Amino acid sequence: MISGLKKIWNFADLEKSNLNVSVVFEFIYAIFNMLQIVAIYIVLNSIFSDNKNMKVSLIVLILLTLSIIGRSYFNSLAQLKQVHAGYFMVANKRVEIGKLLKTVPMGYFNRNNTAYITGITTSVLDDIENTAPFILVGVLSGLINSIVFTLMIFVFEFKLGCIVFIGTLLYLCAVSYMEKKSKASSAARQKSQSELVQRTLEYIQGLFVIKAFNLEGIRDKEIISSITKNEKVNLDMEESLTPYIIIQDIIIAFFSVIMIATSLQLFFKGSMNISDGIMGIIMSFLAFNHIKSTGSVLATLRLATSSIEEVEKTMSMPKIDIDGKNIDPEKCDIEFNEVSFSYEDKKILKNISCKIKENTMTAIVGLSGSGKTTMCNLISRFWDVDKGSIKIGGIDIRKYKLESLMELISTVFQDVYLFEDTIENNIKFGKQNASHEEVVEAAKKARCHEFIEALPEGYNTIIGEGGASLSGGEKQRISIARAMLKDADIIIFDEATANIDPENEDKLKEAIESLTKNKTVIMIAHRLKTIRNADQILVLKDGEIVERGNHEELIKNNGLYSDLINAKAKAESWKLNN
Numbered sequence: 001m002i003s004g005l006k007k008i009w010n011f012a013d014l015e016k017s018n019l020n021v022s023v024v025f026e027f028i029y030a031i032f033n034m035l036q037i038v039a040i041y042i043v044l045n046s047i048f049s050d051n052k053n054m055k056v057s058l059i060v061l062i063l064l065t066l067s068i069i070g071r072s073y074f075n076s077l078a079q080l081k082q083v084h085a086g087y088f089m090v091a092n093k094r095v096e097i098g099k100l101l102k103t104v105p106m107g108y109f110n111r112n113n114t115a116y117i118t119g120i121t122t123s124v125l126d127d128i129e130n131t132a133p134f135i136l137v138g139v140l141s142g143l144i145n146s147i148v149f150t151l152m153i154f155v156f157e158f159k160l161g162c163i164v165f166i167g168t169l170l171y172l173c174a175v176s177y178m179e180k181k182s183k184a185s186s187a188a189r190q191k192s193q194s195e196l197v198q199r200t201l202e203y204i205q206g207l208f209v210i211k212a213f214n215l216e217g218i219r220d221k222e223i224i225s226s227i228t229k230n231e232k233v234n235l236d237m238e239e240s241l242t243p244y245i246i247i248q249d250i251i252i253a254f255f256s257v258i259m260i261a262t263s264l265q266l267f268f269k270g271s272m273n274i275s276d277g278i279m280g281i282i283m284s285f286l287a288f289n290h291i292k293s294t295g296s297v298l299a300t301l302r303l304a305t306s307s308i309e310e311v312e313k314t315m316s317m318p319k320i321d322i323d324g325k326n327i328d329p330e331k332c333d334i335e336f337n338e339v340s341f342s343y344e345d346k347k348i349l350k351n352i353s354c355k356i357k358e359n360t361m362t363a364i365v366g367l368s369g370s371g372k373t374t375m376c377n378l379i380s381r382f383w384d385v386d387k388g389s390i391k392i393g394g395i396d397i398r399k400y401k402l403e404s405l406m407e408l409i410s411t412v413f414q415d416v417y418l419f420e421d422t423i424e425n426n427i428k429f430g431k432q433n434a435s436h437e438e439v440v441e442a443a444k445k446a447r448c449h450e451f452i453e454a455l456p457e458g459y460n461t462i463i464g465e466g467g468a469s470l471s472g473g474e475k476q477r478i479s480i481a482r483a484m485l486k487d488a489d490i491i492i493f494d495e496a497t498a499n500i501d502p503e504n505e506d507k508l509k510e511a512i513e514s515l516t517k518n519k520t521v522i523m524i525a526h527r528l529k530t531i532r533n534a535d536q537i538l539v540l541k542d543g544e545i546v547e548r549g550n551h552e553e554l555i556k557n558n559g560l561y562s563d564l565i566n567a568k569a570k571a572e573s574w575k576l577n578n
């Protein structure tokens with residue numbers, strides 16, 4: 001129990017002060033609550049004594065009014081602090097996770113799919129927000145208040161105090177046992193909850209494929225099975241805890257009855273007057289209220305701590321930018337030194353060594369799956385090399401702070417991702433503080449100004465998530481405009497032939513030329529024209545550079561390159577002839 005509370009406390013981080021204040025408010029609330037008992041005691045004393053006057057009624061009235069006002073005021077303040085703490089402790093973690101995600105190797109996402117991380121940042125953190133602060137404050141204030149109340153009863157009547165003390169201890173033992181028992185079921189609940197989020201997200205993201213291949217029935221079954229499993233885990237958890245809840249209720253009922261019996265016995269023996277006797281009976285109904293509320297929140301402690309453990313596990317993701325420095329290299333040439341790389345156990349690149357001179361264009365060609373994209377991704381440190389090194393300006397890229405490395409590189413991906421935002425803001429990703437004029441200029445150079453202007457809201461048109469409302473070619477030109485605006489020294493370009501319509505091909509070629517002028521360019525090239533213009537061509541086969549040189553040299557070699565070019569030329573003439 002204590003370790004669980006400590007976990008919440010540490011997780012609260014900057015919100016600890018709000019939790020502290022909330023505990024104090026809960027304590028003051030309890031004091032105002034006790035005023036009611038004092039008022040009842042005064043009434044009883046007055047009824048059973050000869051001192052019956054209006055002054056007593058007035059005091060009781062004032063006490064009860066104070067109690068009502070004080071309780072509602074401090075209760076709302078305490079709740080407000082807890083809601084504030086819950087919201088901000090989770091919001092801060094979401095921002096922290098967002099920052100961390102930028103520093104993890106992309107391989108992390110292979111092992112922990114995005115749906116799992118989405119589950120953590122949404123439903124798991126929501127669980128923490130809605131339970132953790134209330135549990136911590138509930139338990140602490142409940143314990144403090146029941147200690148104070150028990151002390152008060154000790155002062156009132158020692159024997160009754162002993163009964164409350166023993167009853168409270170036994171009750172806490174039962175709660176603590178139940179809390180331990182719920183460990184396994186909390187973890188299972190956590191797992192099935194994440195699984196449900198994963199399946200739901202997968203279903204939504206793959207809706208196109210599901211519809212196209214008529215897979216509704218099969219995928220529906222998977223979601224329904226996750227829902228059923230989740231329901232069963234929740235029910236099992238409730239069922240396994242029910243006997244302990246019954247035992248706790250029995251303990252409280254039993255000790256309340258003992259308090260009533262003891263009060264009556266003390267009265268009949270003459271050790272208590274009638275008003276104290278009645279007060280003892282009334283207190284038997286109230287004595288365990290605080291500890292009971294503590295117990296009910298403690299039952300959910302495991303749920304909150306297993307959610308926190310899950311978030312902590314996600315936050316301990318491997319980072320690749322631990323001690324990087326801000327570096328502005330004198331030159332932007334790139335060098336691969338005996339680089340090897342595997343995705344998990346699958347070896348992709350083997351001893352790659354090459355030099356890419358500043359302000360030259362290097363085309364990487366090779367069969368599908370030969371490792372072209374992987375080679376480019378290693379330059380941006382989406383993954384780290386397993387062996388060897390990559391240098392920019394003679395400095396190992398692992399020595400750069402990720403941000404300063406990213407400032408040097410613009411990447412135009414084959415699969416362009418656009419955010420659900422205006423076209424202008426999507427282009428501005430390249431340079432956050434760019435003016436509208438700069439955005440338009442970049443769009444003009446990237447040959448996308450005309451189609452943007454033709455949209456109903458022009459540059460303020462909101463694009464659907466992932467760029468859903470644009471064609472592949474339009475998305476790619478927007479991403480070229482982005483790169484144009486960023487104006488980085490190194491351009492990595494994954495050429496997407498499929499997305500270029502013939503009418504725009506020449507325009508796009510001009511756009512690419514103006515983007516890559518006086519830059520160090522690495523291009524995964526598919527089109528003959530691009531390859532022909534390259535200063536250097538690297539031919540990849542099964543993760544190894546098997547040929548290198550310019551177009552003429554490689555054609556003369558009569559190796560894989562000339563085979564690829566011949567096949568391409570055939571395909572292109574086939575396309576033209578048909």
Ligand SMILES: Nc1ncnc2c1ncn2[C@@H]1O[C@H](COP(=O)(O)OP(=O)(O)OP(=O)(O)O)[C@@H](O)[C@H]1O
Nearest residue numbers: 110343346348366367368369370371372373374375
């Ligand atoms: N994230 C990943 N996790 C595991 N394996 C991957 C991952 N990305 C790519 N691969 C595998 O690595 C190999 C090389 O992929 P890569 O994308 O680098 O090839 P490519 O030459 O660019 O292919 P293409 O021309 O089809 O785009 C492929 O076999 C691919 O299946």
